[in-house]
Amino acid sequence: MRRISKFGWLGxxxxxxxxxxxxxxxxxxxxxxxxxxxxxxxxxxxxxxxWLQYLDVGVLAACLAVAVWLIYRPRSRRGIFxxxxxxxxYFGFYRKGCICPIGSPQxxxxxxxxxxxxxxxxxxxxxxxxxxxxxxxxxxxxAGVCPQGALQDFFLIKPIKVPAFLEHGLGLIPYLFLGAGIxxxxxxxxxxxxxYDPFVPIFRLSGSFFLLAAGVSFLLIGMFVGRPxxxxxxxxxxxxxxxxxxSRWRVRVTPxxxxxxxxxxxxxxxxxxxxxxxxxxxxxxxxxxxxxGWLLVLLPVLIIAGALAGRALSPVAARLHPTVxxxxxxxxxxxxxxxxxxxxxxxxALARMAEQPGTVLExxxxxxxxxxLATAIFGAWFGLVVGIKLILLSLRVSRTDxxxxxxxxxxxxxxxxxxxxxxxxxxxxxxTVQPPVPxxxxxxxx
Amino acid sequence: xKPEFKLLDRREFxxxxxxxxxxxxxxxxxxxxxxxxxxxxxxxxxxxxAYDVSRLQKTDPKLIAYEEVTRWRSPRTSxxxxxxxxxxxxxxxxxxYISVFNPQGQPAAEVAxxxxxxxxxxxxxxxxxxxxxxxxxxxxxxxxxxxxxxxxDRKSWLTGLAVGKQDVFAADSGKRxxxxxxxxxxxxxxxxxxNASQNAPGFIVPSPFLQVAIHADGLLRVNNIGRHQxxxxxxxxxxxxxxxxxxxxxxxxxxxxxxxxxALLPDGRFVTAEKGLPRVKIYNHVGEFESVVAGAxxxxxxxxxxxxxxxxxxxxxxxxxxxxxxxxxxxxxxxxVRVMKPRA
Amino acid sequence: xxxxxxxxxxxxxxxxxxxxxxxxxxxMTGLGALxxxxxxxGTAAGWVWQIDPAKCLRCGNCATHCVxxxxxxxxxxxxxxxxxxxxxTGFFAPEPNExxxxxxxxxxxxxxxxxxxxxxxxYQYSIDENLCxxxxxxxxxxxxxxxxSFFLQIRHDRCLHCNECAIARVCPGEAFRxxxxxxxxxxxSVAK
Numbered sequence: 001m002r003r004i005s006k007f008g009w010l011g012x013x014x015x016x017x018x019x020x021x022x023x024x025x026x027x028x029x030x031x032x033x034x035x036x037x038x039x040x041x042x043x044x045x046x047x048x049x050x051w052l053q054y055l056d057v058g059v060l061a062a063c064l065a066v067a068v069w070l071i072y073r074p075r076s077r078r079g080i081f082x083x084x085x086x087x088x089x090y091f092g093f094y095r096k097g098c099i100c101p102i103g104s105p106q107x108x109x110x111x112x113x114x115x116x117x118x119x120x121x122x123x124x125x126x127x128x129x130x131x132x133x134x135x136x137x138x139x140x141x142x143a144g145v146c147p148q149g150a151l152q153d154f155f156l157i158k159p160i161k162v163p164a165f166l167e168h169g170l171g172l173i174p175y176l177f178l179g180a181g182i183x184x185x186x187x188x189x190x191x192x193x194x195x196y197d198p199f200v201p202i203f204r205l206s207g208s209f210f211l212l213a214a215g216v217s218f219l220l221i222g223m224f225v226g227r228p229x230x231x232x233x234x235x236x237x238x239x240x241x242x243x244x245x246x247s248r249w250r251v252r253v254t255p256x257x258x259x260x261x262x263x264x265x266x267x268x269x270x271x272x273x274x275x276x277x278x279x280x281x282x283x284x285x286x287x288x289x290x291x292x293g294w295l296l297v298l299l300p301v302l303i304i305a306g307a308l309a310g311r312a313l314s315p316v317a318a319r320l321h322p323t324v325x326x327x328x329x330x331x332x333x334x335x336x337x338x339x340x341x342x343x344x345x346x347x348x349a350l351a352r353m354a355e356q357p358g359t360v361l362e363x364x365x366x367x368x369x370x371x372x373l374a375t376a377i378f379g380a381w382f383g384l385v386v387g388i389k390l391i392l393l394s395l396r397v398s399r400t401d402x403x404x405x406x407x408x409x410x411x412x413x414x415x416x417x418x419x420x421x422x423x424x425x426x427x428x429x430x431x432t433v434q435p436p437v438p439x440x441x442x443x444x445x446x
Numbered sequence: 447x448k449p450e451f452k453l454l455d456r457r458e459f460x461x462x463x464x465x466x467x468x469x470x471x472x473x474x475x476x477x478x479x480x481x482x483x484x485x486x487x488x489x490x491x492x493x494x495x496a497y498d499v500s501r502l503q504k505t506d507p508k509l510i511a512y513e514e515v516t517r518w519r520s521p522r523t524s525x526x527x528x529x530x531x532x533x534x535x536x537x538x539x540x541x542x543y544i545s546v547f548n549p550q551g552q553p554a555a556e557v558a559x560x561x562x563x564x565x566x567x568x569x570x571x572x573x574x575x576x577x578x579x580x581x582x583x584x585x586x587x588x589x590x591x592x593x594x595x596x597x598x599d600r601k602s603w604l605t606g607l608a609v610g611k612q613d614v615f616a617a618d619s620g621k622r623x624x625x626x627x628x629x630x631x632x633x634x635x636x637x638x639x640x641n642a643s644q645n646a647p648g649f650i651v652p653s654p655f656l657q658v659a660i661h662a663d664g665l666l667r668v669n670n671i672g673r674h675q676x677x678x679x680x681x682x683x684x685x686x687x688x689x690x691x692x693x694x695x696x697x698x699x700x701x702x703x704x705x706x707x708x709a710l711l712p713d714g715r716f717v718t719a720e721k722g723l724p725r726v727k728i729y730n731h732v733g734e735f736e737s738v739v740a741g742a743x744x745x746x747x748x749x750x751x752x753x754x755x756x757x758x759x760x761x762x763x764x765x766x767x768x769x770x771x772x773x774x775x776x777x778x779x780x781x782x783v784r785v786m787k788p789r790a
Numbered sequence: 791x792x793x794x795x796x797x798x799x800x801x802x803x804x805x806x807x808x809x810x811x812x813x814x815x816x817x818m819t820g821l822g823a824l825x826x827x828x829x830x831x832g833t834a835a836g837w838v839w840q841i842d843p844a845k846c847l848r849c850g851n852c853a854t855h856c857v858x859x860x861x862x863x864x865x866x867x868x869x870x871x872x873x874x875x876x877x878x879t880g881f882f883a884p885e886p887n888e889x890x891x892x893x894x895x896x897x898x899x900x901x902x903x904x905x906x907x908x909x910x911x912x913y914q915y916s917i918d919e920n921l922c923x924x925x926x927x928x929x930x931x932x933x934x935x936x937x938x939s940f941f942l943q944i945r946h947d948r949c950l951h952c953n954e955c956a957i958a959r960v961c962p963g964e965a966f967r968x969x970x971x972x973x974x975x976x977x978x979s980v981a982k
Binding site for chain 1: 828951
């Protein structure tokens, strides 16, 4: 790595020299001073040192390892709590929310489709490490490494249960946000996931009023609805959810065999705890099969309908791209000229475009074509997500124990202490009162 | 989780489809109203930090004493200077060429140079002197190259030429001096360097626009652009006086360096050309403001955008005068030549 | 890597278990292929945002759209390109009352340009970056009448290196671009 960066330096220097030679001819020499005045040099303060960026990756890996250990070995909520505080301090208030894995899928998509942008190693690491961990251990990243999650978790006071239909309906948004983020990154429009992150402005203690207000609202809602952003918006959470669904090991409430005591039933503030299949006679199978059959037929229909709808909406979606927006402003200006103020951004953009209107119009036309494809794929993804959700809802429950849904579980370790077996394991007094300790109050309980 | 619905029958399916259609419609309406909202927001956006000189770009019409006779666009771009030769032939140096036009703007000839010229002078016998950055190329009236004079200094950047009966003066923006040659290219002396014994204040040249002219009174005139003055020197280098004052008002010169060009009317009055606020004005023989030939509003591209939105160092105007006192304005941005005559 | 949780889960592989294993292997393979592809054209140091002075239109957005309270964009001075003018149109308002450093004569809304006498008639102009808000007013003044030695740059000791620069997306000149972190400035070249 060291060698690479050294060569990079050399290359940069060479470029600078060549550029200097090429441009120097146009420039005019400064005065010749007689007083012995020495001309200052334009300073170029460097950015964050490379080793510090590798340190970020190291801290991420270490935090993930500690989180996994805390979840599976000591099964310690207190440990997770302190780890998340550290992450909040380091990745949140020290690193100010940049770099973070939530936006990284956009860099990956942008890098794959734009050869001029090579995804930095650190970003690849931030994208891949939490996912790999999720594939083996579940959402350890969400548990104690993600600063956004930690911030919301910190504000959780009195969790209420979100109705199932809302939980499932809103639970689709992260997939759509992920799809939209990737579509906008792939078309080179921008990184909307980063743009609309409500917590990064709080980490920075500055930002647009809209985003700061959104962040505060999320935190206020988060006092009663556990981690609203993580559950109903976070696009990276959607990826982690998919990974955790097939993870090798899973977080379980009990360290031993479940005795079906139901003491853990209300211990999850995030609605991730699933009850076992009801005992007694199962529903008649033929009816369920018919539903499933219908839904399987519906799936391709949804996908195609989504693709067509997405394609139809592509002109609207394309307007977010500055070049397309400029081309449209230019077209409007040709039909209904508007006098913009002196040196306003619009006036300047139009003046720039007027120098070479053809180039911008061509670029905009090309972008609109890309958007037709991107929005069609996004629409198909929309259909796929909805269809699969319907299919999953119609599938038969096979659980026999109270278990966290592996996808939805943030591995926060709150539910552990509600389990009598766990308390016995740790030599704690077993709670006999019903209902068990509310989740928030137990946040710091052993 | 328990299955949420037992059976998806036809009614339910129709219901579902119609609902999603309604939702999509709603989304469409929403996004379009959002677009409309953003569009109107765009139109009201402002720039609190605008550099606003629009007031200065308007000229009092009472001061304008000239009117346009004709104009044409040079077929070659990167124009730099204009000079009027015998028979009122219009010479324009544009990149690697000198274009010659008749007074109506019909192309008459073209002379190829070895590089881009920044300055130009035509002798009364039609000999063309072209100042390139580090040398002077001399052509006869037919365009045959006669001689090449190397510039006397490594730092030279020749930006102005004047030719008299026996002398050629080259204004050197790089070395900040006027070189005095004879007609054969022999260096005779230097004019205008800071020199207390000759009272010469020295040229302040922040950008390459130093020019020189030989006045009918027998003195040299040089635009000391950094001091916003036109200065007079004897051929021997004695400083004889200066006029011009710093102001954005119409009777003075503003910006870092103006006037960037000037020419002499047959009766000894001055025509000046400026950049930044592109305007052409007339001063009498002692430097008192008389009138405006063309104000900044006459050169909208030049005033708005320099040469492109970012390259103002190559914007501005240059002027020439023919035997009848008509003024030729060269627009360095649009490559246009405008011919102006006094208003009747 | 910690051991699997001790539990009685060591059953013979069920259909669901098999599916999960398969999906996990597929996901790992996909992730591996993706990182492999990215690694072949990866860079070590990454990118930072910077303004191309040749495209900057001095629209004022840099002062108002940075996520920082005070923008990380500052005016910088290419001294070698500066004319050291007495009447600096980047320093003085278009119509100054007199050529003094009194605030009402200055163009800069925050008086961030320091004017120091060098020798007759030259003055040095430097930027106090703690005061400069990156509005570009002086850049326009210098460019329009002068040599264009003032220009805007993102100062990387202040920039938060957002994944998406908030100014870049509203830049009317598309002047913002990612540059290699090893050479993070796009300086106006120096006259020789």
